[in-house]
Amino acid sequence: MELISLKNVGFSYAYAEKPALRGITLDIEPGKLYGVIGPNGSGKSTLCSVIRGTIPHFHPGELSGDVLIYGRDTVDWDPAELSNRIGYVFQNPFTQISGIKDTVFEEIALGLENLGVEREELIDRVRAVIDQVGIDKLVDKDPNQLSGGQRQLVAFASIIAMDADFIVIDEPTSQLDPEASEAVFGIIESLKAGGKTIVLVEHKIDLLAEYADELIVMKRGEVLAHGPARDVLVSEELAVAEIPRPEVTELGLALERAGKPLSSIPITRAEARELVAARMQEA
Numbered sequence: 001m002e003l004i005s006l007k008n009v010g011f012s013y014a015y016a017e018k019p020a021l022r023g024i025t026l027d028i029e030p031g032k033l034y035g036v037i038g039p040n041g042s043g044k045s046t047l048c049s050v051i052r053g054t055i056p057h058f059h060p061g062e063l064s065g066d067v068l069i070y071g072r073d074t075v076d077w078d079p080a081e082l083s084n085r086i087g088y089v090f091q092n093p094f095t096q097i098s099g100i101k102d103t104v105f106e107e108i109a110l111g112l113e114n115l116g117v118e119r120e121e122l123i124d125r126v127r128a129v130i131d132q133v134g135i136d137k138l139v140d141k142d143p144n145q146l147s148g149g150q151r152q153l154v155a156f157a158s159i160i161a162m163d164a165d166f167i168v169i170d171e172p173t174s175q176l177d178p179e180a181s182e183a184v185f186g187i188i189e190s191l192k193a194g195g196k197t198i199v200l201v202e203h204k205i206d207l208l209a210e211y212a213d214e215l216i217v218m219k220r221g222e223v224l225a226h227g228p229a230r231d232v233l234v235s236e237e238l239a240v241a242e243i244p245r246p247e248v249t250e251l252g253l254a255l256e257r258a259g260k261p262l263s264s265i266p267i268t269r270a271e272a273r274e275l276v277a278a279r280m281q282e283a
């Protein structure tokens with residue numbers, strides 16, 4: 001069964017001139033990583049809020065259509081229960097930290113504390129997550145003194161500690177340097193390998209090409225294209241949304257247009273290397 005099902009969903013923020021979402025029909029299935037991409041203001045964060053149920057519970061406005069979360073209408077959910085079941089990593093690492101805890105260890109434990117998890121289990125779970133994310137050097141630090149990249153890792157650790165099956169991640173690397181971005185994507189990859197369902201808003205198309213099972217392309221509040229990442233990356237709709245393709249995909253398409261196609265269109269560098277090596281061997 002789908003985790004989330006949207007049918008003809010629209011949303012207008014209170015006092016906004018135009019709707020932020022229009023006619024969205026979309027199912028989120030368990031165990032897949034969905035990449036959401038689109039120009040600024042196209043509705044990606046608003047879609048995340050609908051999927052997490054913070055719309056309609058916390059944002060005033062008008063929601064239309066059907067939103068089912070784990071098979072239940074979004075309006076029938078207790079928002080506190082939803083926030084425990086659906087993990088969320090913010091875009092801005094500086095809004096991520098609670099500000100009420102003195103150490104990284106306590107910060108990661110906060111969600112579990114709120115759930116009433118017993119002390120011994122809580123300590124075990126936090127330690128395991130610290131190992132998994134590789135932040136043992138940070139445990140005793142003040143969360144407010146961390147760099148953006150470190151805060152983002154602590155945010156992921158907090159979400160992993162809660163053990164949600166479903167995680168929504170909104171542009172986690174937009175304010176990080178390449179090294180910190182790589183660390184974050186390493187964690188996303190391990191969450192995916194652990195069978196989590198992930199909705200990831202991300203501008204870096206090369207990273208999405210590598211990790212996403214499906215891509216959702218948004219423009220002006222609508223879903224312009226949705227399907228397996230490979231199909232979407234070669235589709236016309238990507239150009240319509242003015243999203244650049246991965247360079248290797250452009251190269252594959254250019255060779256095809258020139259009448260010298262590779263045996264398939266690559267979407268990652270590793271694939272391109274293999275296809276080119278195979279072509280050279282033939283030659």
Ligand SMILES: Nc1ncnc2c1ncn2[C@@H]1O[C@H](COP(=O)(O)OP(=O)(O)OP(=O)(O)O)[C@@H](O)[C@H]1O
Nearest residue numbers: 013014016020038039040041042043044045046047
């Ligand atoms: N709280 C709000 N109140 C009113 N309008 C809003 C609010 N949040 C977003 N909007 C508007 O809704 C539309 C969609 O915004 P949204 O933030 O979902 O887009 P986005 O694709 O996530 O953009 P970005 O890439 O810049 O984060 C935009 O026109 C935006 O100005």
